[in-house]
Amino acid sequence: MWWISFECGSAGSLNHEAREAFLSAIVLDGRAEWMDKSHRQCLILWHRIKDWADLIIRFVKENGLEDSVMTIEEIRSGIESRGTDIHGMDRTVLVRALKLLENKGKLAIFKGTSTDDEGVKFSV
Known part of the structure; x- marks a missing residue:
């Protein structure tokens, strides 16, 4: 970015x-x-926001996370994302892509007590 x-x-x-x-x-x-x-x-942007959203959906499907809950930090820096394009992704861009997916009904974003606790419930 x-x-x-x-x-x-x-x-x-x-x-x-x-x-x-x-x-x-x-x-x-x-x-x-x-x-x-x-x-x-x-x-x-390196990728368009919609392209980042597609990468996130592919990551979710390839890792069997369709009905899982993850924090935003786990998505960008967790074990599951290692070796993928989304690992280390800029948080601002990630949140924008997640909001796009939320608007499409693919996930729900929920607030935590801090930004480290913000979570995502996938429903792909």
Whole structure:
């Protein structure tokens, strides 16, 4: 995951309008997301959020976790995810992919007492 901020620049850099036009194009393609309303920070994605969601579903099915409960930390850094694309995944991107899957009825996200306790109940 990369963050781009428009705070700095140099003599040879693109002006703000050109940077925003370029980043808006990749946002429309699903390869980035604006992190603020003023379009001054952008999150560049390795995979689209929907592609991360597909990887998560594949991980769940391949590991027989269809009706399991896991914490978000277990998904991104647990034994089950070792050797997969989701191991070590950025938490912000993971949560966005999980919310997409929750909206599709594939899982339920529930809050814990801390961010380490946030959980997911799969229903794939």
